[in-house]
Amino acid sequence: MGRAFTGLLPVFGLLLALGLASPAAHAQDGLRTEGDVASAQGLYAAEVPVNSQAGDAREAGFTRALAQVLEKLSGDAGVVNRPGVAQELRNAKAYVDSYDYRQDQGVSPAGAPTFRTMLVVRFVPEAVDSITASLGVPVWPQPRPKPVLWLAIDDGSGPRLLSAGQVNAARSVLDRAQDRGYKLGLPAGGAAEQAAVGAIWRNDPAAVARASARYSPPMQLIGKLYRSGSGWTADWTFVDSGRVLATRSVSDSDARRAMASGADVAAEALFQRYAKALPSEPSGTYRVAFTGLRSAEDYLRVSAMLQKMPVVRRIAPARADGERVEFDLDLLTGMTGFQRMLGADAPVVAVEGVQAEYRIR
Numbered sequence: 001m002g003r004a005f006t007g008l009l010p011v012f013g014l015l016l017a018l019g020l021a022s023p024a025a026h027a028q029d030g031l032r033t034e035g036d037v038a039s040a041q042g043l044y045a046a047e048v049p050v051n052s053q054a055g056d057a058r059e060a061g062f063t064r065a066l067a068q069v070l071e072k073l074s075g076d077a078g079v080v081n082r083p084g085v086a087q088e089l090r091n092a093k094a095y096v097d098s099y100d101y102r103q104d105q106g107v108s109p110a111g112a113p114t115f116r117t118m119l120v121v122r123f124v125p126e127a128v129d130s131i132t133a134s135l136g137v138p139v140w141p142q143p144r145p146k147p148v149l150w151l152a153i154d155d156g157s158g159p160r161l162l163s164a165g166q167v168n169a170a171r172s173v174l175d176r177a178q179d180r181g182y183k184l185g186l187p188a189g190g191a192a193e194q195a196a197v198g199a200i201w202r203n204d205p206a207a208v209a210r211a212s213a214r215y216s217p218p219m220q221l222i223g224k225l226y227r228s229g230s231g232w233t234a235d236w237t238f239v240d241s242g243r244v245l246a247t248r249s250v251s252d253s254d255a256r257r258a259m260a261s262g263a264d265v266a267a268e269a270l271f272q273r274y275a276k277a278l279p280s281e282p283s284g285t286y287r288v289a290f291t292g293l294r295s296a297e298d299y300l301r302v303s304a305m306l307q308k309m310p311v312v313r314r315i316a317p318a319r320a321d322g323e324r325v326e327f328d329l330d331l332l333t334g335m336t337g338f339q340r341m342l343g344a345d346a347p348v349v350a351v352e353g354v355q356a357e358y359r360i361r
Contacts, residue, residue: 062092065121072181075140075271084310134341138275147219163189172256176263281334
């Protein structure tokens with residue numbers, strides 16, 4: 001094991017050790033025309049890079065931004081693979097409240113200036129909530145905990161604790177945590193806390209938890225980052241109230257990516273423990289009736305509506321009688337999810353007092 005570190009490492013020295021001190025390491029916010037910096041704040045906003053400000057690039061950006069928001073809300077990095085989600089992402093434009101652009105400036109590895117256009121999108125919270133409720137996507141409730149990040153780094157000269165004084169060196173993992181919908185804290189870095197580096201390096205989460213007792217909540221993301229071959233390896237342990245919920249080892253050629261992986265370890269553990277889906281009926285086939293269909297056009301409007309709804313997995317006409325048509329619908333989250341997905345602009349409204357029956361407007 002490398003020698004213990006008993007003093008504060010100067011910020012610039014740590015940045016150099018990690019290869020993070022160059023201007024390319026952090027994008028700088030460009031100014032908007034009106035003088036404010038466009039940024040994504042809160043769970044219902046996201047920012048994504050786009051090739052241009054053209055309409056097709058913007059709409060593709062809306063889709064990726066909504067996927068990010070659903071990831072933050074649920075805590076699930078694989079949320080786009082859940083049934084119905086990918087289909088609904090195509091309608092992302094309908095959920096946009098506002099959007100803006102920002103120009104980020106950086107420096108390439110060769111030293112040349114680089115520019116990147118970021119699309120900042122803010123979605124209507126109630127509309128996005130209807131997606132998660134209708135599709136049965138588990139949501140990680142608020143307020144969310146802020147685990148303490150206990151990270152020791154060894155660049156070849158012995159392990160050192162990353163503390164609040166070196167927040168810029170931890171930027172990749174802190175930013176990734178915010179992308180996943182929560183925040184990480186750093187220990188203050190006093191002499192007693194610096195001594196915890198030995199416990200981190202020998203994989204003693206109980207000792208780290210004792211050192212972290214002054215902080216709330218009692219959650220720790222414990223990591224050690226060290227050189228491995230031509231790259232870096234990060235070993236992670238996530239602890240909640242003294243219980244180890246997750247461990248993982250990640251290797252990468254880039255120290256920043258290896259460091260950022262810790263935020264994913266914590267997010268996935270927290271999602272598994274705390275995310276909840278709203279109650280709904282089980283998936284299956286339900287008989288649903290539509291009345292007031294007086295023409296072929298009315299029938300086509302109802303059919304088009306059903307085909308666009310991601311909660312509807314299969315449509316089978318069952319019975320037609322005058323102005324009434326019945327379908328057998330294979331529904332992802334039962335009639336509850338179907339009703340939630342209809343929305344105020346649907347071409348049909350529920351018939352009061354009658355289950356699973358709708359009247360065309």
